Amino acid sequence: MGDFKLTSVEEFEAATARLLETGAKVGADSWQMRVKNQTPHCKFGEQGICCRICAMGPCRITPKAPRGICGCDVHGIVGRNYLKFTAGGAATHSDHGREICHTLHCAEEGGNYQVKDPAKLLKLAKEFGVETEGRDIYDVAHEVAEAGLMEYGKPFGFQKFLDRMPESQKELLIKNELAPRAIDREVASSMHMTHMGCSSKPEALIKQSIRCGMGDGWGGSMMGTEFSDVLFGTPKPIDTEANLGVMNADNVNIVVHGHDPSLSEMICEYADDPEMIAYAKEMGAKGITVSGVCCTSNEVAMRRGVPMAGNFLQQENVVLTGACEAIVVDVQCIFPALGPLSKCFHTKFITTSPIAQMPDSDFIRFSPENAGENAKAIVKMAIENFKNRKPELVHIPDMKQKATVGYSLEAIVKTLDGVTNSQVDVTGTTKPLLECVTSGVLRGAVAMVGCNNPKVRPDTAHIELMKKLIANDIIIVASGCSAQAAARAGLMDKRAKDLCGAGLKRVCELADIPPVLHMGSCVDISRMMNLVAELAKDSGLKISQLPVVGCAPEWMSEKAVSIGNYVVGTGIDTFLGVEPYVSGSTEVEQLLTDGVREWTGAAYTVEKDIDKLGDAMIQRIEEKRAAIGI
Ligand code: CUV
Ligand code: SF4
Secondary structure, three states: OOOOOOOOHHHHHHHHHHHHHHHHHOOOOOHHHHHHHHOOOOHHHHHOOEEOOOOOOOEEOOOOOOOOOOOOOHHHHHHHHHHHHHHHHHHHHHHHHHHHHHHHHHOOOOOOOOOOOHHHHHHHHHHOOOOOOOOOHHHHHHHHHHHHHHOOOOOOOOOHHHHHOOHHHHHHHHHOOOOOOOHHHHHHHHHHHOOOOOOOOHHHHHHHHHHHHHHHHHHHHHHHHHHHHHHHOOOOOEEEEEOHHHOOOOOEEEEEEOOOHHHHHHHHHHHOOHHHHHHHHHOOOOOEEEEEEHHHHHHHHHHHOOOEEEOHHHHHHHHHOOOOOEEEEOOOOOOOOHHHHHHOOOOEEEEOEOOEOOOOOEEOOOOOOOHHHHHHHHHHHHHHHHHHOOHHHOOOOOOOEEEEEOOOHHHHHHHOOOOOOOOOOOOOOOHHHHHHHHOOOOOEEEEEOOOOOOOOOOOHHHHHHHHHHHHOOEEEEEEHHHHHHHHHHOOOOHHHHHHOOHHHHHHHHHHOOOOEEEEEOOOOHHHHHHHHHHHHHHHOOOHHHOOEEEEEOOOOOHHHHHHHHHHHHOOOOEEEOOOOOOOOOHHHHHHHHHHHHHHHOOOEEEOOOHHHHHHHHHHHHHHHHHHOOO
């Protein structure tokens, strides 16, 4: 097996420090410097007590001025801000899902995009009531795509995928008016409710925050995941590597960054093209290396084993290596800093989406129709840029870990099939996993998700929490930048089983899995929702009774709040390590950390001390076990 050692956060930091020295030489700015300039942050903003939704304001709440000019109190202002924040995130994820629906609608035999997983398509067709008998697979694909697109604006009914929920949770949501209707309607209603002179009652605002989030998790994001699987294949376990050392000094390095696999898949496709590789050699490189940052990296890692260079707060680092010929981005979580930073190096910063246009970038507009030809043009551009490298600036930290990724719900069910003592046939269900949990071999599961945030020492919370949880026989499913933190540390190496408690270690050995399972990108948190829904159905328990919790210890984006709301809305307790901007209102805080439990079966816990956050999760899992007598 060879020696195995986790990479420590100190080692990450030493590598970053070395890269920042290069940055200093070329006069580059960095987030580390900008954080200093922005500290301390505005207290009003931090507490969520500033309102600027009408031009009589901005109004900010102080002891002397307890109400805005319109008379809105602090609870109304904080609640409205929270709902607007959610709506931003839900719109973002859902629009990503919509793009994927459009891509599927453009799929054709021999075209840029094709159906790679027909079985999944047929399953979706059945769910959406689309006729499949004797039909061409592409006719089915187009009709399913259209049915998906209709979910965004349908005038009546709830999100189709709610039918995947156990009845208990679905009924609870319908009863409390939390079941999401059309996705766009939930976003628009949120914007309507937060207009001047509409809702200022915290209960109403928080309820809509949950419902809007649910439209993301059980609507837009879930379609994003499912339709991506149809187009690019449902992930299966695959080996890859993670951290900056995956970049190769001898090769043309292309880094994909953003979220939509329609771009990254195409770039990978053309980077593998023998014609392109030959061209790279002609230009003096030994080959082409594609690696990724953020969620689009997760997408191509899960399906192709493309290595992960880093997560959110490493995006500047890939340019600082001096060995990045092109950083190609689509949408979301892209630092505008990449423009000016690239200018300090030879790096081409290529934007591709009308949704994310940035100064100091080359804009090559990507669409399903021109995807092939534009991907080829981008790969060529990167190759031709190889000669412009400044050798004296090249430094790639020699640091990477092996990772096994690709644990879609389907893959988890299949992989764990053998791990059971059951006399009855439980294959193809979550029952083997349930058996591990009920017998106590596994104490429970934690879904680790979300971003990095400079407010937390980057990656420490993700990594330290995971280490603690697996040592306590709690299996981790991870996505987004959390998954990348795990992979870079080595926690997705199967040898990390030695860091687990005896029970989890045994499961890892029997199933041949790492203790932290990479379930994909942020939209793929929908895979986790489907997993818990199946676990609840297979066990006859409510979702809120399962010894399962969610955790976003370093979150930063609006999307993360939308996610948190749908995880809570699904009935899963959610633990945050960064405060949302709600501390200004005792009422809103009370609702989020307690009141919502009555409506959904779950609530939030916010705890900035990482160790205490871990203890709180373990305690919650044990309480849930005790309550169901296991
Ligand atoms: Ni969508 S939302 S920083 S890339 S997880 Fe990563 Fe994941 Fe947060 Fe963005
Ligand atoms: Fe001020 Fe009310 Fe206008 Fe907000 S809506 S800015 S609190 S007057």
